[in-house]
Structures are given as C-alpha cells and as structure tokens.
Amino acid sequence: MSNPFVRKLAHGALLGSGDCEKLEKISARTRTVEAHTDLIREGENPSEVRLVMSGFACRYKLLRDGSRQIIAFLLPGDFCDVHVAILGHIDHNIATLTCCDVVEIPGHEILDLTRHSPAIAHACWWSTLVDESILREWLVNMGQRPADKRVAHLFCELHLRMQAVGLATDTSCPFPLTQAQLGDSLGMSLVHANRTIQNLRERGLVTLAKKELQFHDIAELRRFAEFDGAYLYLDDVRSAGSAT
Amino acid sequence: MSNPFVRKLAHGALLGSGDCEKLEKISARTRTVEAHTDLIREGENPSEVRLVMSGFACRYKLLRDGSRQIIAFLLPGDFCDVHVAILGHIDHNIATLTCCDVVEIPGHEILDLTRHSPAIAHACWWSTLVDESILREWLVNMGQRPADKRVAHLFCELHLRMQAVGLATDTSCPFPLTQAQLGDSLGMSLVHANRTIQNLRERGLVTLAKKELQFHDIAELRRFAEFDGAYLYLDDVRSAGSAT
DNA sequence: CGCGTCCTTGACACCAGTCAAGCGTTGTGG
DNA sequence: CCACAACGCTTGACTGGTGTCAAGGACGCG
Numbered sequence: 411m412s413n414p415f416v417r418k419l420a421h422g423a424l425l426g427s428g429d430c431e432k433l434e435k436i437s438a439r440t441r442t443v444e445a446h447t448d449l450i451r452e453g454e455n456p457s458e459v460r461l462v463m464s465g466f467a468c469r470y471k472l473l474r475d476g477s478r479q480i481i482a483f484l485l486p487g488d489f490c491d492v493h494v495a496i497l498g499h500i501d502h503n504i505a506t507l508t509c510c511d512v513v514e515i516p517g518h519e520i521l522d523l524t525r526h527s528p529a530i531a532h533a534c535w536w537s538t539l540v541d542e543s544i545l546r547e548w549l550v551n552m553g554q555r556p557a558d559k560r561v562a563h564l565f566c567e568l569h570l571r572m573q574a575v576g577l578a579t580d581t582s583c584p585f586p587l588t589q590a591q592l593g594d595s596l597g598m599s600l601v602h603a604n605r606t607i608q609n610l611r612e613r614g615l616v617t618l619a620k621k622e623l624q625f626h627d628i629a630e631l632r633r634f635a636e637f638d639g640a641y642l643y644l645d646d647v648r649s650a651g652s653a654t
Numbered sequence: 655m656s657n658p659f660v661r662k663l664a665h666g667a668l669l670g671s672g673d674c675e676k677l678e679k680i681s682a683r684t685r686t687v688e689a690h691t692d693l694i695r696e697g698e699n700p701s702e703v704r705l706v707m708s709g710f711a712c713r714y715k716l717l718r719d720g721s722r723q724i725i726a727f728l729l730p731g732d733f734c735d736v737h738v739a740i741l742g743h744i745d746h747n748i749a750t751l752t753c754c755d756v757v758e759i760p761g762h763e764i765l766d767l768t769r770h771s772p773a774i775a776h777a778c779w780w781s782t783l784v785d786e787s788i789l790r791e792w793l794v795n796m797g798q799r800p801a802d803k804r805v806a807h808l809f810c811e812l813h814l815r816m817q818a819v820g821l822a823t824d825t826s827c828p829f830p831l832t833q834a835q836l837g838d839s840l841g842m843s844l845v846h847a848n849r850t851i852q853n854l855r856e857r858g859l860v861t862l863a864k865k866e867l868q869f870h871d872i873a874e875l876r877r878f879a880e881f882d883g884a885y886l887y888l889d890d891v892r893s894a895g896s897a898t
Numbered sequence: 899c900g901c902g903t904c905c906t907t908g909a910c911a912c913c914a915g916t917c918a919a920g921c922g923t924t925g926t927g928g
Numbered sequence: 929c930c931a932c933a934a935c936g937c938t939t940g941a942c943t944g945g946t947g948t949c950a951a952g953g954a955c956g957c958g
C-alpha cells in the first residue's frame with residue numbers, strides 16, 4: 411500500500427481494514443496544484459479539510475517588513491487543517507512549495523468518518539498533537555542550537571517523516587526545498603543557510619544535489635544534531651488512550 | 655467569579671451554568687507546589703491531568719550542554735497535559751517557576767466530564783489548539799524578530815493572557831519571571847535579555863520592577879512589537895464548530 | 899549581619915545578516 | 929541552434945547584533 415495518508419495515520423492508531431479502505435477512497439480524489447500557490451490564507455474558515463498527497467507545502471506567516479517564517483512543512487500524508495472548525499478561523503497561511511497533489515474533503519465527510527470510527531478519530535487527533543510536538547522541537551531548534559546543528563536537525567526530521575510514509579530510503583530522501591525556503595524555516599538568511607550546508611558537506615555528513623539529500627552516516631548526523639526522533643511519535647501505536 | 659480555569663475555558667466554548675459548576679468543583683482541590691519543582695518529566699505518562707490555578711509554570715526541554723529552552727508559559731487556568739493519553743507519553747518537562755497552586759484531576763474524571771458535556775469537550779480541545787497557535791507565534795517571534803521586538807511581543811502576549819483570566823489590569827500585569835527565564839524562553843542570553851529590557855525602559859514603553867510589569871502606552875508597545883492578539887483566540891466563542 | 903539570588907555593566911570576540919557580484923542551470927523564444 | 933532571461937547557488941567584504949566572561953551592586957531572607 412503506497413498511500414502516504416493511510417500510512418501516516420496508521421502510525422497514530424490501530425486502523426481496521428475497513429478504516430483503511432475508507433481513507434483510501436477519500437484520498438483518491440486528488441487535484442494537482444502548482445508550486446507557490448496559497449491553499450489557505452490567514453483569516454479564512456474553510457469548510458473543507460485539505461490534505462497533501464504528494465509534494466511539499468508549508469505553513470507560514472508574513473511580517474510587515476516582508477520577511478516570512480515557515481512554521482511547518484507539510485509532507486505527503488499531512489493534513490492542512492483538520493480541526494480549524496474548533497478555532498473558527500485560521501491564523502496563518504498555507505502554500506505549496508513544489509507542485510502538489512491535494513485532496514479537499516468536505517467537513518461533513520470528516521465528521522462522519524470520525525464519528526463512525528474511533529480509530530480514525532484517534533488518528534486525526536494524534537496527527538494534530540504530533541504537529542504540536544514538532545512545533546515544540548522546532549522552537550528548541552531555533553532557540554538553542556547553532557546554525558549547523560539546526561540545519562542537520564531539520565534534515566534528520568524530514569528524513570524520518572518521509573520514511574514514515576514510504577518516500578525515503580535509509581540513506582537518502584527527496585529534498586525539493588530551495589535554500590531561501592530552508593532559511594525561512596530556520597530563521598536564518600539565505601546566505602547563511604548556504605554556508606551552513608557547505609559546512610555539513612565539507613564534514614562529509616551529507617550530500618545535497620538535484621533536489622535529493624544523501625546521508626553518509628545517519629547515526630553520526632543524528633549525534634551531531636542531537637536528534638532524538640521520539641517527538642515524532644512514529645512507533646508507538648500500541649500505547650492506548652482514548653479521544654475525548 | 656474569579657476562578658481562572660473557568661474563565662479561561664469560557665473563552666473556548668459557551669459553557670452552561672451546570673458546566674461551570676462542575677469545573678469549579680473540580681478545580682477547587684488545589685495543592686500548593688513550591689517554585690522550581692518539576693510537575694512532569696519527559697517520558698512519563700501521567701494518569702492525572704494537571705492544572706495550574708495560581709502562579710507561573712513552564713514547559714521546557716534540556717539540551718546536552720545544559721542549556722534550556724522554555725517552550726511555553728503556563729498561567730493560571732492553563733492545562734499541563736490534557737490529551738497526553740493520545741500520544742502515550744510526554745516529550746518535555748513541566749516545572750513551576752514560582753510557587754503554584756496545582757490541581758490534579760484523575761483521567762477518568764476528565765473523560766466523564768467531556769463525555770457528558772460537549773461544551774467542555776469543545777473547550778478542552780480549543781485550549782490545546784490555542785496552545786499550538788501560541789507555539790506558532792513563538793516560532794515567528796524567535797525566527798524573525800530582533801531582540802527588542804521579541805521581548806515586547808512576549809510582554810504583550812502575557813498581558814493579554816493574564817487579562818483573559820482576570821489577573822491583569824489595562825496597564826499592568828504580574829511578571830514574576832527572572833531575566834534568565836525570560837532569556838531561556840526567547841532564545842537569548844541573560845545578559846542580552848537584560849540589555850533589551852533596559853532598551854524598552856529607555857524608550858518609555860514599559861516599567862518592570864518588583865515582579866510587576868507596567869505599560870505606559872500599550873497601543874504603542876503593540877505597534878512596536880507588531881503584536882496582533884488574534885492568535886490567542888480570546889474573543890470569538892460565537893463561531894461554532896464541533897469537536898470530532 | 900551575611901549570604902544567596904538576581905540585576906546591571908563593561909570589554910571583547912564571533913556568529914550571522916546585508917550588500918553585492920558572479921556563476922551555473924533551465925527553459926523559452928527568435 | 930543560439931541568445932537571453934529567470935532562478936537558484938556560491939562567494940567575498942563588511943557590519944552589527946549577541947554571546948561569553950567577568951565583576952560589582954542591589955535586594956531579600958534567614
């Protein structure tokens with residue numbers, strides 16, 4: 411099964427085969443969106459839930475001076491906005507970074523789905539709680555780590571997340587981001603992002619070319635970045651707990 | 655009514671008087687915890703939900719070199735960990751910063767509460783989604799704003815959040831944090847936090863003394879910090895939406 | 899009164915931002 | 929097929945914001 415959406419949610423709950431079928435059916439209705447297109451803008455209250463099925467997208471906020479902070483990367487299988495309904499409106503923008511396949515699911519379908527399957531409901535909440543956990547780790551990354559470890563840490567995260575949906579090998583992973591986008595996500599300038607990558611290259615930790623990231627020694631890279639993937643919660647479905 | 659917990663949740667849902675009574679009853683069983691005490695440690699899976707009723711606490715993570723990043727401030731009325739159950743374990747620490755009154759609610763009581771009152775369930779989810787929204791804004795703050803605006807922005811946020819639970823006036827707000835803690839939360843050194851505060855003082859924007867923050871011109875401060883409180887979702891209960 | 903904690907200040911080094919220019923690749927149109 | 933534009937990557941020079949180290953001062957508490 412190569413549906414990234416189902417693969418992702420399977421990390422968050424023990425899905426029955428009926429659940430998987432429903433999710434696959436729903437996520438089949440993709441629409442192709444070209445790169446650099448806003449999917450949702452600040453202040454909107456979309457009635458559909460969006461879902462990235464291929465390509466890279468991001469959440470971001472703009473400041474008055476035009477600078478932009480990327481708040482999260484949305485990889486294949488990621489929700490854009492399950493649960494906006496509870497807050498009433500969205501406080502940031504979501505845009506594609508590359509060409510993407512996107513699914514739009516009417517709110518009521520999601521409601522039906524979660525009402526009829528506790529596992530799916532659990533997985534949806536799991537997904538947003540993991541998003542929150544990632545945000546916490548990003549904050550640590552930005553606040554405490556020097557530039558080289560910061561970049562290395564992000565590389566490790568993306569690799570693991572891509573692996574979780576079957577889109578990365580043990581030693582490599584697609585990396586379609588420009589250095590400007592990388593900088594915007596890590597709070598550093600384009601120029602500094604470039605120099606930092608060179609640095610990692612010179613140390614023999616990674617190769618980055620042709621939109622592909624290669625890891626020469628992933629264990630060493632993780633040690634260097636002080637990376638512990640526990641915050642991604644990718645391997646403990648067994649631990650129960652129920653959605654309220 | 656001066657219960658910060660009820661006041662806070664009331665921002666997240668239209669609570670009936672029955673709901674309020676139940677919440678008040680539950681949050682009455684406080685326990686006093688002295689400053690600098692860990693409430694929850696990384697990796698734990700507590701069976702009770704904790705709640706701060708007075709004082710300041712924080713979420714934080716430690717790095718190998720001993721540096722610490724404060725990920726969130728927990729003010730009176732804030733949950734420590736509703737919904738840990740879904741993730742199975744917690745990925746960060748929570749500690750008191752000042753002396754605090756804390757409530758520990760057994761997991762099953764929360765379950766009962768949310769099962770019997772959709773409004774309370776909605777408010778609980780609203781609360782964690784707002785936490786996530788705050789994290790996003792913190793990330794923007796750390797990534798894009800210079801030190802002076804960063805500090806000013808945090809001041810604005812704390813002021814509004816304290817006002818929301820009835821603990822701040824229009825022009826002042828309790829501020830028991832040390833400059834070291836402030837630095838840890840904003841990703842800057844103690845020394846630089848100090849210099850930045852001096853800077854704000856010299857501009858006549860704030861007075862900070864005796865654990866009390868005074869605002870001379872809150873509108874000007876917000877303009878300076880580019881602060882827009884919408885991300886706190888404190889004033890739009892009316893916009894419906896249902897918990898899944 | 900003495901100790902600890904927190905705040906304050908100065909000197910100095912360095913990480914990282916900005917400005918600016920050049921290079922390589924890709925794609926497009928004449 | 930080549931010229932050109934657009935975009936992304938790379939590099940250098942210079943500046944400035946922040947971190948670190950160190951020392952002293954203010955305040956509160958026992």
